[in-house]
Amino acid sequence: MIQVSRACCPPPLHRPSSLPIDLRAALAVVIVAITVLRLAGLERLPVWHDEAHSLVRVLGYDNADLQRLSDGALLTPADLLRLQQPDAERGWPDTLHALAEHPEHAPLYYLLGHLSTRLPLDPVVALRGTAAVFGLLLPLAACWLMRELFGRGAVPWVAALLLAVSPMHLLYAQEARQYALWTVLLLAASAALLRALRRGQSRDWWLYGLLLTLGLYSHLLFIALLPVHALYGWLAGRAPLPVNRPGNRPGNRPENRPEKRQALAWVLAVATALLLFSPWLAVLLSALDSAAGHTQWMERAVGTQRILLAWAQHGVRAFVDPVPQAQAPAALLWLWLPLGIALAHSLWRAPLPQRWFLPLLALAGLGPVLGPDLLLGGSRSLHVRYGLPAILGLQLMVAWSLGTAITRAAGGRSGMGPADPAGAVAQTRGVPGLVPGLVLVLVLGLGLWSQARILLADTWWTKQFSAQNREIARLANAQPRPLVVASPSGITTGELLSLAHDLDARVRIRIQSGADQPLPASERDAIVLLLPGAEVRDALPPGYTVEPVAGTWQWFLAQPSADSPPIRPPGAPVAPSPGARLP
Structure with a gap:
């Protein structure tokens, strides 16, 4: 039995008391009502290139079936859509074979999708509905993680609200791909680690190992979370005890912290997860050339300026996304001013060692995407889906800043350090104390407005070149x-x-x-x-x-006429340049 002292993961210096039960109930109702929007209009947005291939593989069709379309015969839409409909003669072996032809995509979501397409539903709705179910769980996972990090109070609820109204998470919760599952498991596995470090019970470590295994099977980039967890565990184990505890002086560390046992527990959980993931890892290694060929398009260089601009837009669109075009309005980039203030506040004032976790989570998304693009050249950064951990880290740091500001404005303690003097608390009450609440209402309003536009739209930028x-x-x-x-x-x-x-x-x-x-x-x-x-x-x-x-x-x-101008579909944006732009 692995036992880990809770001292290795110090709690926040102040754990605010929980919100009143009536307020918690009201917030829960609001969050549930908003997240249910993920189930609305699943058939509305067009089925784009990647979603079509998802259906092909989930339903058990392979590369040979696709190749038969290229024999030069005249086809009807029904001939193509046959590969988008279930076939009673194709079962689990066919789906596994089709997935093995594209091992760059971890199989968990697609196997769950195979189950959902057996329901009496349109296959597109069934597969998107599978993602929507995990989209419903995302605010709950965020609330759990922030509660493990910062305790009870407003912060976990604000985090759940921000992710519930995020237009970006709505879009990926309604896409027939694995990204909603990946993001939920990123947060849940992280919360499980913090719980295991805090309580030190063997069942918590078993839960952490299980979520790691599911996470590895959800997306190959999930593996970038492992060094984040290792580094945070090491930093947390060396953090000084809070100075406000009796008998502790700044910088003191307890002599009985079982750091070796903590490390052993983590290593065993990770080793178990990797062992259980090894069958798919073997599939990936056996078809490495094929996987490299399917991802070669990522290596197309697009320039540093375009990469940085793309990330600037990704960050803003996590909170407000008013237009379906790939190029967001330049005016939205001004929102980085308040976002930057919130991030700086979190990086400077959040309690240690919890302060380190969310930036490390963001780096787990930035590193594998932005790093290769800048160092080797590539276009990964243009596609925010590969950097969703960075978006989550950004949103949760903003949630901490807003939540603590609201708590302090109400005269409570926010986990930022020793209690404020009476005068400092008094200054946050009254009209100035309304500011954090008004900011939260504004952010929630912009998110809901964006979601309304998405739910009424005919297409959106996440459909990429198929928009x-x-x-x-x-x-x-x-x-x-x-x-x-x-x-x-x-x-x-x-x-x-x-x-x-x-x-x-x-x-x-x-x-x-x-x-x-x-x-x-x-x-x-x-x-x-x-x-x-x-x-x-x-x-x-x-x-x-x-x-x-x-x-x-x-x-x-x-x-037929040499003088005919180009025909422009109604509502299509003007092309930014006449040259062809590969995905």
């Missing part, structure tokens, strides 16, 4: 004899599967394998093209010109 596919489908559907033609490429099948969800049954689709295949079009038909290569352009009827569809880099329109 305009619904408009492209409308453009194709409007043609007299609609035809969609694609050249073989790394994104062809995913984009066509995404498009097929919104195409009319009369649309015909072809992946052109050679110029010797004539296109079934008359001179008055416009043809929608996906990354047309030489084999497609050579097969076009005489007199056709090819122009890019504004607002996209992969879609083009072939028209």
Whole structure:
């Protein structure tokens, strides 16, 4: 039995008393009501490239099934959507085989998704609903972690509220991918570690090991959390005892702290988790070249300025996200001024050793994403989904600053250190004391406003390069004899599967394998093209010109008149540059 002294993880210097039960009940109702929005409109936003591939693998279709689409035959949307619907003859072995072909994606979410698609639901709704269930748990996990860090009081509730109204977490809770599961397990495993350090009971360490195992199976980047936990445990074990305890002087440390037993407990939990994860690790190592090929697009250099601007937008969009375009309004970046103040307040005034945990959590998200982009070149930072731990760290530090400010304004103790003199507390009461509460209300209002816009929107920036596919489908559907033609490429099948969800049954689709295949079009038909290569352009009827569809880099329109301007789908943004921009 592993026993760890609770002295190795000192509690906050002051643990505020819990909020009144009526206020806690009211907050719980508000949080539940807001988080239930994650279950609303799961079918609304378009199915984008990655989600389409998620369905393919969850339902047990493999690369060979996708390859059959490229034999040059004319296809219907139903031919493509067959790979988005369950097949009674395909079961668990087929799903495992399909997942093993893409071992860069840990399998837990997809296996759970396989179960959900067996329910009498639309497969898209079922798979997105699986993510939404974990999105419902995210505020609860945040509340647990902040309570383990800073005790009872306003801080855990503010953390739960901020994550409940966050537009970014709403978006990823409604996406058929593993990110909602990953974020929940990041917070839950961290809270379980703090609980095990505080109580030192063997069952707490078993729970921590279990959550680590589930976390590793949720996302490969979960492994970046392990050094964070190790470093925090080491720092917490060497933290001086609080100076306000009787008989302690600044800098004193107890002689009986069982640091070796603490380290052994952690090592055993991590070793058990890694051992249980080893089967999938073996799959990954056996197909390392394939995994590297599927992630090679991340190595495309985009420039330091664009990387830093992307992170600036990610941080703001965690709190307010009013527009569906990938480029957020420049005015939103001014919100970094209050965010910076809140972060500085947390880094300077939060109690030790708890002060270190949330910045370390943020680094667990920044390090594997921003580090390679700056040092080696890459485009990982453009996709916030890979850096969600950094977003969580930012939001929780802001929650601590707001929660402690509200507590102090109410005349309570906030875990920041020795109690304020009566005069200092008195200065926070009255009108100045309303400021933290008003700031919280403003932040919650901006988040709810953003969520309302998302729930009413036809598309959003998290759909990446597929964000305009619904408009492209409308453009194709409007043609007299609609035809969609694609050249073989790394994104062809995913984009066509995404498009097929919104195409009319009369649309015909072809992946052109050679110029010797004539296109079934008359001179008055416009043809929608996906990354047309030489084999497609050579097969076009005489007199056709090819122009890019504004607002996209992969879609083009072939028209019979050389004088025809590019056709722009209604509502599509103007393309930032005429050059093609790969994902």
